[in-house]
Amino acid sequence: MSFLDFSRITKTYPGVKALSDVSFGVDKGAVHGLMGENGAGKSTLIKILSGDQHADDGEIRIDGKVQAYASTRDAFDNGVIVIHQELQLVPELTVAENLSLGRFPASAGIIAGRRMLDDVGAKLKSAGIDIDMRRKVKTLSIGERQMVEIAKAIMLDARVIALDEPTSSLSSRESEILFSLIDRLRGEGKVIIYVSHRLDEVFRLCDSLTVLRDGKLAAHHASLKGVTRDQVVAEMVGREISDIWGFRPRKSGDIRLKVDTVSGAKLKTPASFEARAGEIVGFFGLIGAGRSELMRLVFGADHRSGGTITVDGKVVGATDPHDAIRAGIVLCSEDRKHDGIIQGRSIEENINISSRRHHARFGVLNRASEIETAETFIKKLKVRTPSRKQDIINLSGGNQQKVILGRWLSEQGVRVLIVDEPTRGIDVGAKSEIYELLYQLAEDGMAIIVVSSELPEVMGICDRILVMCGGRISAELVRDQFAEKAILAAALPDKKTPDAIAS
């Protein structure tokens, strides 16, 4: 028997069997990878481990003892800590205060500030985390906040630490620090569950690996020796994927979108570029290079202070998303949760929100055509859901992304589709589906702009790449000029070398 044992875990949600009969074990001092497509059941399993949800059947044992948690707090007290994608820190408090929250050293209700700093400082030092304890959490970068979360787990003497997609918003350098921290925790005999989509990371970090597919155990590798990446991908998807990009060349037509010296409050240097009908243009750069800011200006999400935008030779006048949409420009934002989905409303409404004006006469909706539109795109984009009436919040990230693409595809007359980090947090299978969709749309004559921080992705699917650095477009390469070194060099501010972030 292993130190941490999942035994026959089963969990059903209305309409979905999230987990069925999942059993595996993890040893002490091991980093255990948990992989699977969106909706495979990883998050559910982690929620059950953290006491947030209860399994319908089966049990979790730690050190041979059956664990039954009433709440996440209960799991906490038993040394099980889950670090979520959305971090759970209080922005207005300092690092030290966050780390002492719930256990402030105090006498008569007055916090012993000195003692708090000493306690926290000692722990941070022993964990090798270098952060100023007096800083407010809101002033920290996302990477630093992640460190604080992990420090919290260390402070609590966690036995089991689960990390849910920890690197999804970290820079490469921050990821490196995280990895060395995880190595240290492994050395201390903790059990670490590492949930990730990134094969590179899993192969680099993990000792063992479990793959889930459709709520069932697809594979369990007690050791990663001799296991290949292709094999794991096949286990996740249930079939072999030879080339996830599936790029195919196509002819591009006339200039569709022309952006001329556009600038705004968050993009001081005026930027200009063009995209042709049938062309897929990639925008690569580091986080903060100004790519999303530029796209938000093009879409009218932020106020444009200068420059002109033309679609098929016609100037897009005002600066508001609804004007851009009427001119044929649409944008899938990088932050799906905040800028994309309408929580609490159905898939159907999320698809129809923009295009429903086409179904309405004098403001009154045509229900039949709305339902038909929703059903069409659910089917066309292979959204996995029991019904169009399902609340969008219940869908996995990949399926939410498809619904948002459906929202724009149901708009009539889209000429320019901008997708910002279209595959962030999305599994391999859904990725391929999304790329294929982009090719089809380009073949139909749309101009497509892909903003991505993943170099292989932009190199894999784009006809042309524009590189941004420090708020300006620093290079332009067509497909036969694509070279990792050149693109990275253009993306980096002068001092750093390409090798520092290429990993």
Next chain:
Amino acid sequence: MTHRLKKLLLGEQGLVVIFIVAFALVSALVPNFLTDRNMLGLLQSVVTVGIVACTMMFCLAARDFDLSVGSIVAFAGMVAVMASNYTGSILLGLLAAIACGAFVGFINGVVIAKFRINALITTLATMQIVRGLALIASDGRAVGINSPDFYQLALSKLLGIPTPIWILALLFGIFGFVLNRTVFGKNTLAIGGNPEASRLAGVNVDRTRIWIFALQGVVCGIAGILLASRITSGQPNAAVGLELSVISACVLGGVSLAGGRATMSGVIVGVLIMGIAENAMNLLNIPAFYQYIVRGVILLLAVLLDNLRSSALGRR
């Protein structure tokens, strides 16, 4: 058995079930409750709250809030009476009242949507300004209605049912339709669900919010006219505290204060539950002081039930 009961109470229609049970219980236990006379009286007593709840539902569904409704109702009533006395035309008086209501609502909407001032603060301010206007216009006294035709608005009957109840029913129908079957209604719910995502999906958020408040003003104007007609005068102190009753009725009806969730049927049930509770307590001669407590307890219970239902549905 208990499982099925739980499912029934916590399901989509749980509130309606509770309403029917409560109605049956009150009918059986409270003497003189289930009589034609009392039923009409009950409905008439909820006309003001019910009418204003129609648009308050939109306001709350869009994550907004309107505290100024009570003041607008009183002000519109004053305007209706004074304008019809002055011009000698009831129609002009009514139009003036509705126009004034719409104007105040429009101002609320513009300040909230365009200048991005918190709705609570904005309407707290207009609530006091408008109440002040009503008091100044009348010098703090009630203004009597000159033309008896004005009373007829509230007294006239169609098929034995007073006109205000017909108007209430009509507005319930109209706003139920608007919420579910029009672009405006769906956009309202979307804005409440996620304002930024709605804006980026091409919804004209500012314009929708201004419309919601302007409509709220129009509807308050209608409620003010009917109230003035019923009490045969314009009262500057009418409808004090109305905003709280209306918001309670909406919340009771399952409208989420966090936005994005509202149904007309829920709001109707909410309004009726408040009306029945008050009516039954009056019939039982429970002193008014105790009625406050009962109303508060009902509201708390309803919200607790709603919370249970949300977690039963697996939402967070």
